[in-house]
Amino acid sequence: MHSVSPDLVIMILVVLMALSFDFINGFHDTANAIATSVSTRAISPRLAIIMAACFNLIGALTYTGVAKTIGGSIADPFKLQNGLVIVLAALTSAILWNLITWWFGIPSSSSHALIGGVAGAVVGAAGFGAINAAGFISIVQALIVSPIVAFVVGFIMIKIVSALVANAPYHKTNKNFRILQVLSASWQSFSHGANDAQKTMGIIAFAMASGGFLDAPGGNIEIPLWVKFSAALAMAFGTSVGGWRIIKTMGGKIMKMTPISGFSADVSSALIITIFTALKLPVSTTHVITSSILGVGASQKFSAVKWGVAGRIVVTWVITLPCTALLAAACFIVYDVFL
Numbered sequence: 001m002h003s004v005s006p007d008l009v010i011m012i013l014v015v016l017m018a019l020s021f022d023f024i025n026g027f028h029d030t031a032n033a034i035a036t037s038v039s040t041r042a043i044s045p046r047l048a049i050i051m052a053a054c055f056n057l058i059g060a061l062t063y064t065g066v067a068k069t070i071g072g073s074i075a076d077p078f079k080l081q082n083g084l085v086i087v088l089a090a091l092t093s094a095i096l097w098n099l100i101t102w103w104f105g106i107p108s109s110s111s112h113a114l115i116g117g118v119a120g121a122v123v124g125a126a127g128f129g130a131i132n133a134a135g136f137i138s139i140v141q142a143l144i145v146s147p148i149v150a151f152v153v154g155f156i157m158i159k160i161v162s163a164l165v166a167n168a169p170y171h172k173t174n175k176n177f178r179i180l181q182v183l184s185a186s187w188q189s190f191s192h193g194a195n196d197a198q199k200t201m202g203i204i205a206f207a208m209a210s211g212g213f214l215d216a217p218g219g220n221i222e223i224p225l226w227v228k229f230s231a232a233l234a235m236a237f238g239t240s241v242g243g244w245r246i247i248k249t250m251g252g253k254i255m256k257m258t259p260i261s262g263f264s265a266d267v268s269s270a271l272i273i274t275i276f277t278a279l280k281l282p283v284s285t286t287h288v289i290t291s292s293i294l295g296v297g298a299s300q301k302f303s304a305v306k307w308g309v310a311g312r313i314v315v316t317w318v319i320t321l322p323c324t325a326l327l328a329a330a331c332f333i334v335y336d337v338f339l
Helices: 008-038 045-060 065-070 083-103 110-126 134-163 170-210 225-241 244-253 257-280 285-300 307-338
Strands: none
Touching: 008 045, 008 083, 008 110, 008 170, 008 225, 008 285, 045 110, 045 170, 045 244, 045 257, 065 083, 065 110, 065 134, 065 170, 065 257, 065 307, 083 110, 083 170, 083 307, 110 134, 110 170, 110 307, 134 257, 134 285, 170 225
């Protein structure tokens, strides 16, 4: 009877935890894609979640560029010892952080949690020298720049849309934009799956490469088909569960939504996420969508935005990377003793 190697057992555990993270990411971030359309009653909550799950699945199967960036840009998986344990620690950290912020209804970033977790676990295992500085900085830059751009685009988008319908009857405009919101929310769900699910694909590929389970000819990591499908399905299933606590925050606590403002925020954020996905850069869909909402609100009436709630969200954004990095480093130390 053949014995099962310890590395294979850990690899299986990593895959299960990665897919669990993807599932949690799905219900944690469902609100990002559908909160505005639900809050304006453009679509019922149940139908919105089903729609988001379907488009998340399609988006997740469409691209692989972000997955390759996550799999090889933070650190070189082929040069790391205990790479499987590193990924296990990173995933533990990200899952714990997602659950904590979900419980309190705070739309924190799953992307920040995962990237912070990977960086912290790598540093805890092999020191700062093991981090690919250029690749890590480019990822962090994308995470910082994307919400700023989303705020500006949201600010401009609502101005353009409002000018186009300025002379149209109010009730007819609302009815038309509720229909358009179904389309914009679908695009947003697609872009969310296209960017966020790839992060899980990338982390599984990172673990497989570091554990010797995946070849990378010419240093180019190819994402196996089974990884694409499993990550896409896990996120879609998580999305179908929904995240009602965060829907409440995103859909009403930041600002009062109308069909026009909801549509403008959806289109702005979906556009930014799609562009960064095409550039093979991971972004925080939470940050981008929230920033779009803030931009739309600030453009209409600065006082209409509940900046206290927005400030609480921003504080969570700022502390996520260092907190998950420290938590992942601690998890690695514990795991390294027992695994």
